[in-house]
Amino acid sequence: MADLKNKNIRQRMKKLPRRTLQLISTAQDTAAALGAGAYLVGGFVRDVILGVGNFDLDIVVEADGILFAQEFARRTSGSIVSHTRFGTASVALEGGLKVDIATARKETYPVPACLPQVSRGTLRDDLARRDFTINAMAASISAGDFGLLVDFFGGAEDLRRGKIRVLHPLSFRDDPTRILRAIRFEKRYGFTIEPLSLRLLKQAVAQGLIQRVGPHRLRDELVLNLKEKRVLEQLKRIRELTGFGFIHPRAAFPPAAQALAVSCQRELSWFKRKFPRHRGVDSWLVYLACLLEELNNDEVRETCRRFALRGGDEKRILSYKKAGGSLIRRLAQKSLRPSEIFGCLEPLSYEAIILLRARTKDARVRKRTEDFFEIYNGMKLYISGDDLRRLGIAPGPYYRKIFSEVLAAKLNGEVRTPQEELALIKKIREAL
Ligand code: CTP
Numbered sequence: 001m002a003d004l005k006n007k008n009i010r011q012r013m014k015k016l017p018r019r020t021l022q023l024i025s026t027a028q029d030t031a032a033a034l035g036a037g038a039y040l041v042g043g044f045v046r047d048v049i050l051g052v053g054n055f056d057l058d059i060v061v062e063a064d065g066i067l068f069a070q071e072f073a074r075r076t077s078g079s080i081v082s083h084t085r086f087g088t089a090s091v092a093l094e095g096g097l098k099v100d101i102a103t104a105r106k107e108t109y110p111v112p113a114c115l116p117q118v119s120r121g122t123l124r125d126d127l128a129r130r131d132f133t134i135n136a137m138a139a140s141i142s143a144g145d146f147g148l149l150v151d152f153f154g155g156a157e158d159l160r161r162g163k164i165r166v167l168h169p170l171s172f173r174d175d176p177t178r179i180l181r182a183i184r185f186e187k188r189y190g191f192t193i194e195p196l197s198l199r200l201l202k203q204a205v206a207q208g209l210i211q212r213v214g215p216h217r218l219r220d221e222l223v224l225n226l227k228e229k230r231v232l233e234q235l236k237r238i239r240e241l242t243g244f245g246f247i248h249p250r251a252a253f254p255p256a257a258q259a260l261a262v263s264c265q266r267e268l269s270w271f272k273r274k275f276p277r278h279r280g281v282d283s284w285l286v287y288l289a290c291l292l293e294e295l296n297n298d299e300v301r302e303t304c305r306r307f308a309l310r311g312g313d314e315k316r317i318l319s320y321k322k323a324g325g326s327l328i329r330r331l332a333q334k335s336l337r338p339s340e341i342f343g344c345l346e347p348l349s350y351e352a353i354i355l356l357r358a359r360t361k362d363a364r365v366r367k368r369t370e371d372f373f374e375i376y377n378g379m380k381l382y383i384s385g386d387d388l389r390r391l392g393i394a395p396g397p398y399y400r401k402i403f404s405e406v407l408a409a410k411l412n413g414e415v416r417t418p419q420e421e422l423a424l425i426k427k428i429r430e431a432l
Contacts, residue, residue: 010147065103
């Protein structure tokens with residue numbers, strides 16, 4: 001990163017996508033109309049300086065942030081969600097862009113690891129409450145000093161030197177989720193947590209402060225680590241600095257689970273390369289399953305509930321746990337018909353199949369799971385419910401049975417044309 005000329009990032013901001021620049025310009029007009037000082041803050045400023053893409057705008061206003069957000073939403077035809085208690089609002093815009101707007105605030109943490117008490121403050125207060133120096137910078141968006149960097153804590157210098165540094169010694173105690181955040185930024189940018197901050201981080205870990213954070217907040221933070229590009233490095237560093245006891249006392253992520261995570265990474269990129277048009281796989285869930293590898297089904301269920309994972313997410317992990325080794329053995333059998341392979345894999349999530357592939361080197365299992373993704377899973381029948389009705393079959397539970405029998409025949413190559421499908425249906429009907 002080059003040195004910043006005159007502590008101004010105007011030139012760097014000019015390189016932002018047009019749409020982002022338009023939004024910043026609208027925010028500038030809004031600020032002028034309301035006579036309020038407004039600043040871009042946090043990760044957005046950090047990433048503008050680093051020259052990496054970050055398209056969610058984060059704005060702090062030294063005035064009523066909600067009023068600002070209402071006016072901004074009016075000018076951009078965005079839809080606004082406000083949190084009056086915190087003086088914050090989110091404006092969602094066409095194309096999936098989001099602008100977070102907040103009244104400048106001060107925070108105090110009466111109880112460690114619990115949510116802070118919030119009161120109105122200055123821009124400096126607002127920056128001083130943040131996690132790391134690199135995230136505690138602001139850039140003015142007012143016309144008079146557009147792009148002027150506000151950097152009370154040496155964030156630009158730490159960015160230049162690649163350092164993650166807390167703003168004060170109680171930072172990790174106030175908010176232990178920052179432990180995971182420090183690791184996230186360290187590994188994302190290839191930075192290092194500077195020695196004093198690392199010492200403070202280790203102290204907070206030793207005092208068991210992570211366990212005092214509400215599980216939902218921990219889950220959100222961990223999922224962000226699991227969504228990072230260099231996820232294996234993230235996991236290695238979390239294991240080294242905190243361990244995974246905050247997930248479950250038996251979640252130790254031993255070498256076997258680490259090897260599974262490495263295989264999963266290979267399988268996930270294979271899947272993405274090979275099936276770019278298939279629905280995406282939630283890679284974070286695959287890695288979470290690796291972290292839960294040592295646990296039994298009940299422990300996994302209990303952990304998912306405690307972390308309040310969505311029911312669907314819990315099912316996807318459990319479907320892998322339950323199927324596990326026995327399904328691999330079945331899929332490795334010599335003679336299996338396509339319909340049987342389909343029957344094995346269809347109830348599983350894509351994530352579970354990726355995990356199964358990662359667990360085995362068996363060529364047959366690998367080929368069959370590939371065929372499932374490539375051929376069987378997308379196979380469609382010519383006939384529809386209308387055809388069944390035309391044949392005088394009343395809608396009901398038989399439909400499902402008929403469809404799955406015809407599909408099985410089609411997978412096995414026993415029927416090919418629409419006429420053959422119809423002929424088979426007639427046969428099934430007679431048997432019914
Ligand atoms: N923040 C903080 N402490 C936290 C969470 C957030 O101080 N526990 C502050 C940081 O200044 C951060 C900003 O709030 O930059 C926005 O938070 P978030 O969107 O979570 O982080 P980003 O820095 O934008 O990170 P990312 O690029 O991963 O979205």
